[in-house]
Amino acid sequence: MSLDKAFERVTRIFNPADVQVSKCASIIKPKVVATMIKKSKHPVLITGGKLLEDERLVDFVVKLHEKTGMDVIATGGSSRPLIERGVEPVATVFTLHYVTQYLTDPNWKGFDGKGNYDLAVFIGFTAPYYLSRMLSALKHFSRVNTISICEYYQPHAKFSFPNLNEDLYYEALNMILEV
Amino acid sequence: MVMDLRDGFIVLDEMRNVTIRIGKVIEEDEWEPMGPTPKPHILDLRYWDQKLLERYEPFYAPMQDFCNLCTMGPCELSHNKEGACGIDLKTQKARLVVLACLIGASSHTAHARHLVHYLVEKFGRDHPIDLGNNVNIEAPNVRLVFGIRPKTIGDLETVLDYVEQELVRVLHTLHTGQEESYLDYESKALHVGMLDHVAMEVADIAQVAAFNYPKGDPDAPLVETGFGVLDLNKPVILIIGHNVLPARNIVDYLEEHGLENEVEVAGLCCTAIDTTRYDPKAKIVGTLSFELRAIRSGIPDVVVTDEQCIRADTLRECSKMGIPVIATSEAASRGLPDRTHENPDVIVEDLVSGRAKGVLIRDPDKVGEIAVRVAIEVRKRKGRKEPFMSEEELKAEVQKCTGCARCVFSCPHNLRIDVAMQHAKKKGDFSKFREIEPTCIACGRCEQVCPKGIRIVDVIMKSSLDQLKSKTGKSRAGRGPIQDVEIRKVGQPIVMGTIPGVIAAIGCPNYPRAREELGQIVEEFLKRRYIVVTSGCHAMDLGMYTDEEGKSLYEKYPGSFDAGGLVNVGSCVANSHISGAVIKIAAIFAQRPLRGNYAEIADYILNRIGAVGLAWGAYSQKAASIATGFNRLGVPAVVGPHSTKYRRAYIGKYWKKEKWWVYDIKSKKKIPVEPAPDALLVCAETKEEAIVQLARLCIRPADTYLGRQIKLTHYIELSQKYLGCLPDDWHLYVRTEADLPVKMRDQLLKILEDEHGWKIDWKNKKILEGPIRQYDAGFNPTLVEHVYEKYTGEKIIR
Structure with missing residues (x-):
């Protein structure tokens, strides 16, 4: 299957029972991800523990950070491989749970003191159900735009990649970098 | 005149038709002045909850964004909209949290009631609560909340009366049209959590006192643990659940008939732990996630179920394997006929012949005979089959796979079963199933959706059989309470911070990854000489975590409540000994009065005792309630x-x-x-993250500089080891240069100056300006106004 077709077909939720009545995430194409990051005033990339076991994800985050200058909040221990590759995350010790709680507070100044973020991009979480819960909190209790570029479709993000097999997934990530 | 009151009734001769009935009389000497909140009702500790909730803001991650509990609905509540009754999404989520806690606390309370009722019948109300010479504070939760010092089993009935009444009152608040603030529902959840610890304590001290379990013994026996520990040459009785009464009767029957070496008695879940506390020769097969593994293996000759955390398809699964089931609980009667009062000979014959797939035997004292006789007879007739399936069946099953990946999407962990199937199908290599097995909780959801009907769990387990069998080790039998003498020894170092923390690894086996990660987390803290306390499924899984020599952590670390000790307190209900231990620190080391004095003690714990829970695989409503009870007590x-x-x-x-x-x-x-600590309940994604959070949340405001230095040293070292850098917030915990790890002091002072703008006197290497507050050796913190007023004699103008 080509990448284009993968983004056009109906996608499944990572868990068919994780259903809500509010709108499910719109499928987002890599080029649009890149555009949204570019247009955002205060974006942040939030990384998860899968980076500890997937060098290609680390490569991607390093390149995206270099290309966009977007701040990285590293959770789940993902800071270690990123720091080894020269990325300095703006936060390393706060779990995704903490970070989501902070994001739901409109008065939070962000880790850089510039105010709450207007766009949060999520990548590399070992547990899709964990990210799903956090995206649900952000959907209902915050105004932050959320994009999941994980391998599973995340219904509670505002925008999400569809489910992608391994090859297509890395192809999609590379396309973000190419824009 | 002093009347000697006893239960019973008095007839007054001069008033012929008047009878005065005296119910329960609890004789209480004045052991301690009564505090402000004995037997607190729903709102009595709301002021303490509000202190907690002000700081630790509830965070909601909705599973659903609708409510369908009444007929005005279903109501769409997304984006915090209000439903027809006026409730918003946050408050509805808080309401559901209360419900979860109520389910959990009710389970423990009903369990406690059953035990106490049974024990009163068997041993009488006057049976003493004797937990051994070294346990004088026998029931810290009961003392703290209810305000009595229970001396007999009968005293516990009154405690349960109170708990049950409160649980019903809270349940009432969940009806449509009640609270409109999520904070009020959170206060109720905290209330229920507190009650849960009282009920758990009642259950455990009752069974410890009556059944002569280990009484705070650090050297409680080591018991065999793991899927591979069963002697398959003997009939096997597998007991699943949480209430020890039927299991105890089985053990007694075997002993009375000289059969204790002829039949294997093994348990799953907390019944396993409590059976080994009663008889260390019994064996622990594993946790909840081993239920389907054990049944599908075909190893048990009879399965006995009691209550809680038993799969709801146990009878169906056992029937497929030809394993008779004996249900014993009103809570889980499994659709079986009640044959409690029938002739055991007939029941045994029906079960052995297969005429009956199972029976309900409500009297635990009748279970032993039937279970033992059935196991022996079934074993004789059925012989022994290959576990799970034959090699030929295994190959045939994987050939059916089309790679549709429905199994992956239904798996709670999204395990790549499809990849393992295709790998086995195309290459004949089953190794990927062995990679999956340690994470698989054997829930069977994958089989429900497989269009080809592949027996996926069996495929995974058959492919991993050697691995499964080799996961054996030794657990220490649950020792029950922490001794007062142990608290005397460690109370000061814990409060000062020189023992860096108490890590309580408790809860269920719904881990994010392989079971081994729990052992890795715990061992990190044992090596660093934290005190590690454990219970329930975590305690069992730690028994299967072994080194190259096959030694488990229980064999490598002492069972004492001391630095570097690994303490298994027992089953779920024994979690009350962990909350009890932190309460006892306040009572024994700090001489704070316990009786009806909840807020003062919880405030003491929150500010001073670096205890943190680790529930790495919590799944149940009981776990929700237990954790919430810890939270109200000031334990994150x-x-x-x-x-x-x-x-x-x-x-x-x-x-x-x-x-x-x-x-x-x-x-x-x-x-x-x-x-x-900056959170009372927070999730970590990976073991690396969990380790750092645990060290971080052990820090308390009242740490001495030496204690803070030790805690910061561990926190910083662990952050550097697992996160690759200094933690973001270490500077927030620095009050004086003496708080800093000695080896890093100059480096950290430089960072404080350069990155945080602190003023440093480099000549004397002192911090001049910067910390949130100055260190004061006499610092005596409290959040509670009446505690402040009690110890200062000054009124706070509110």
């Missing part, structure tokens, strides 16, 4: 990622400086403090 918990499905966490915001303050009893001032 780190949970695994599945626990975000409980929907609610308590997470403070370190940057909101106005939220981080205490009254200092010494200086008589309200002063800012460091955000320690």
Whole structure:
């Protein structure tokens, strides 16, 4: 299957029972991800523990950070491989749970003191159900735009990649970098 | 005249038709003045909850964004909209959290009631609660909440009367049209959590006192643990659940008939732990996630179920394997006919012949004979089959796979079963199943959706059989309470911080990854000489975590409540000994009165005792309730990622400086403090993250400089080891240069100066300006006004 077709077909939720009545995430194409990051005033990339076991994800985050200058909040221990590759995350010790709680507070100044973020991009979480819960909190209790570029479709993000097999997934990530 | 009151009735001769009935009489000597909140009702500790909730703001992650509990609905509540009754999404989520806690606490309370009722019948109300010479504070939770010092089993009935009444009152508040603030529902959840610890304590001290379990013994026997420990040459009785009564009767029957070496008695879940406390020759097969593994293996000759955490398809699964089932609980009667009062010979024959797939035997004292006789007869008739399936069947099953990946999407862990299937199908290599097995909780959801009907769980287990069998080790039998003498020894170092923390690894086996990760987390802290306490499924899985020589952590670390000790307190209900231990520290070391004095003790614990829970695989409503009870007591918990499905966490915001303050009893001032701990319930994604969070959440405002130095040393070292850098917030916990790790002092002072703008006197290497507050050796923090007023003699103008 080509990448284009993968983004056009109906996608499944990572868990068919994780259903809500509010709108499910719109499928987002890599080029649009890149555009949204570019247009955002205060974006942040939030990384998860899968980076500890997937060098290609680390490569991607390093390149995206270099290309966009977007701040990285590293959770789940993902800071270690990123720091080894020269990325300095703006936060390393706060779990995704903490970070989501902070994001739901409109008065939070962000880790850089510039105010709450207007766009949060999520990548590399070992547990899709964990990210799903956090995206649900952000959907209902915050105004932050959320994009999941994980391998599973995340219904509670505002925008999400569809489910992608391994090859297509890395192809999609590379396309973000190419824009 | 002093009347000697006893239960019973008095007839007054002069008033012929008047009878005065005296119910229960609890004789209480004046052992301690009564505190402000004995037998607290729903709102009595709301002021304490509001202190906690002000700091630790509830965080909601909805599973659903609708409510369908009444007929005005279903109502769409997304984006915090209000439903037809006026409730908003946050409040509805808080309401569901209360419901979860109620389910959990009711389970323990009903369990306690059953035990106490049974024990009163068997041993009488006057049976003493004797937990051994070294346990004088026998029931710290009961003393603290209810306000009595129970001396007999009969005294516990009154405690349960109170708990049951409160649980019903809270349940009432969940009806449509009640609370409109999520904070009020959170206060109720905290109330239920507190009651849960009381009920658990009642259950456990009753069974310890009556059944002569280990009484705080650090050298409680080691018991065999793991899927591979069963002697398959003997009939096997497998007992599943949480209530020891039927299991005890089985053990007694075997002994009475000289059969104790002829039949294997093995347990799953907390019944396993409590059976080994009664008889260390019994064996622990494993946790909840081993239920389907054990049944599908065909190894048991009879399965006995009691209550809680038993798969709801146990009878169906056992029937497929030809294993008779004996249900014993009103809570889980499994659709079986009640044959409690029938002739055992007939029941045994029906079960052995297969005429009956199972029976309900409500009297635990009748279970032993039937279970033993059935096991022996079934074993004789059925012989032994290959576990799970034959090699030929295994190959045939994987050939059916089309790679549709429905199994992956239904798996709670999204395990790549499809990849393992295709790998086996195309290459004949089953190794990928062995990679999956340690994470698989054997829930069977994958089989429900497989269009080809592949027996996926059996395929995974058959492919991993050697691995499964080799996961054996030794657990230490649950020792019950922590001794008062142990508390005397460690109370001061824990409060001062020189023992860096108490890590309580408790809860269920719904881990995010392989079971081994739990052992890795715990061992990190044992090596660093934290005290590690454990219970329930975590305690069992630690028994299967072994080194190259096959030794488990229980064999490598002492069972004492001391630095570097690994303490298995027992089953779920024994968690009350962990909350009891932190309560006892306040009572024994700090001489704080316990009786009906909840808020003062919880405040003491929150500010001084670096105890943190680790529920790495929590799944149940009981776990929700237990954790919430710890939270009200001032003990934070780190949970695994599945626990975000409980929907609610308590997470403070370190940057909101106005939220981080205490009254200092010494200086008589309200002063800012460091955000320690900054969460009461928070999730970690990976073991690396969990380890760092645990060390971080052990920090307390009242740490001495030496204690803070030790805690910061561990926190910083662990952050560097697992996160690759200094933690973001270490500077928040620095009050004086003496707080800093000695080896890093110059480096850290430089960072404080360069990155945080602190003023440093480099000649004397002293901090001149920068910390949230100055260190004061006499610092005596409290959040509670009446505690401040009690110890200063001054009124706070509110």
